[in-house]
Amino acid sequence: MGLGAGPPAVKRRSFTRASVAVAVAVGLVLAGACGGGGGDGDGDGDGDGSLSVGVLLPGGGASRFGQFDGPLIEKQLKRLCPDCPAPTIAATSDPAVQRQQLESMITRRVDVLVLAAVDPQLLRPSVEAAHRAGIPVVAYDRLAQGPISGYVTFDGTTVGRLQGEALLKAMGTKARGGQIVMMNGATTDPNAGWFKRGALSVLQGKVKIGKSYDTVGWRPENAFVNMTRAIAALGAGDIDGVLAANDSLAGAVVAALNAAEVRPLPPITGQDADLAGVRRIVRGDQYMTVYKPFEPAATAAAKMAVALGRGRTVGSIATGTVDSATTKNIPAVLLPSVPVTVGNIKGTLVKDGMYTIDQICTPALRSACAKAGLTR
Incomplete structure (x- = not known):
């Protein structure tokens, strides 16, 4: 069953079960804008030039991704990079279609991708192609296979x-x-x-x-x-x-x-x-x-995307690291959930x-x- 057979290996700096208040606090910490001033993704986001961001989601419309994740990621990208064009957002539950969407974004030479993979194994060659093209990929919600540069999710x-x-x-x-x-x-x-x-x-x-x-x-x-x-x-x-x-x-x-x-x-x-x-x-x-409070997750993904798109690292954004079946020590933000x-x-x-x-x-x-x- 490949990667789906088990959870990723998680190495936390510090993560404990938390309430909504903690999730909101995480969001506030992450809400510092990306951009100029340093090589770790911190700064106010002004004066660093425009970025094109591609966002690929496993559902749209009435799904949580259509209602919450997609709009929130777009909102946070706009806040972090006011002069950037609106991100290109594509949503589908069909893994073959998502692969086509990803490859189309590579062809269009977006600067960075945020990917919630429908099928991580099927998307692996496309993630590798993005890496060869110099396009970093932030895995969102689901850990994609291949050379991922950052990962944002809720502790499964x-x-x-x-x-x-x-x-x-x-x-x-x-x-x-x-x-x-x-x-x-x-x-x-x-x-x-x-x-x-x-x-x-x-x-x-x-x-x-x-x-x-x-x-x-x-x-x-x-x-x-x-x-x-x-x-x-x-x-x-x-x-x-x-x-x-x-x-x-x-x-x-x-x-x-x-x-x-x-x-x-x-x-x-x-x-x-x-x-x-x-x-x-x-x-x-x-x-x-x-x-699962989606705004802190969207904020973290947008912050990683802007930092990576500008050639910076995301170590200061991450709360720990994870290992996938193909990549070790992926900087990750693991967020709490509430019953x-x-x-x-x-x-x-x-x-x-x-x-x-x-x-x-x-x-x-x-x-x-x-x-x-x-x-x-």
Whole structure:
């Protein structure tokens, strides 16, 4: 399975589990603009000339990358390099298309690339081609293979551990010996293995894992089919919890359980704090999600991109290093994540401005929102 078979080797300078406040603090530290004055990426960003930046994302539109990461990276690049043209942003969930997009940006001679790889192995030759062309690559969210110059992500082991801990808490007395289904991400995404191992570090030896699936392409339709199979194999009444790796998969799990008329729904985890997932949490269909504050990540990626595009190093930006299957000691920023349940939506997602109460609380959810304290 290549890189997707396990998490990257992480060497931290200092990283501990943290709250949203810490994530925001990280963002403030990283928010110092890049550019003139020194060779480590620090400075005010003025007077260093224009840069062309290519940004390649594994999804657009309603996905977290389309809603949050892409716009935030563009915003931060504009702040750090006011005279630079708007970045070229390309989004697709098709690895072959993303490879074409990357190669097109190499041909156009962008100065630096920010890459959230759909398939790190397939993209490796293109990353190597960018390196030969003198174009540094910042891996974003997912660790691409090849000569990467910097990496920004959320600590995947922590994400998986938070999901596993929350699931056990929600299962109550069934957390000892109960049966769960694991709906993992795609093996082509190195983060999926990272999340899975973090969850297993909490779950193994406590619950029975009745079925475990690796979801091809992170596609909800594949998760729906797999969950339908799990219900048929294990029995509708014998599933005490579902470890879903993200909110899209959680939505598919809920749909499959509803189609099988399973009542009550078992606790289900998620990740990314998608609006649909947050609404499911308010409704009671999903137990939790993992909130990953995207602005600190976008800021770090933009800062690395501007520094590298101007020929500087990113050592002072990084919080540690990681090793991929192909490259050692990649400077990395590893950011903390926060578990969100119905009781702390207002104190995390709403407080940080990710969503307003009006966005979350549709007319059908007004009663549930009032019960959850989601009022203005």
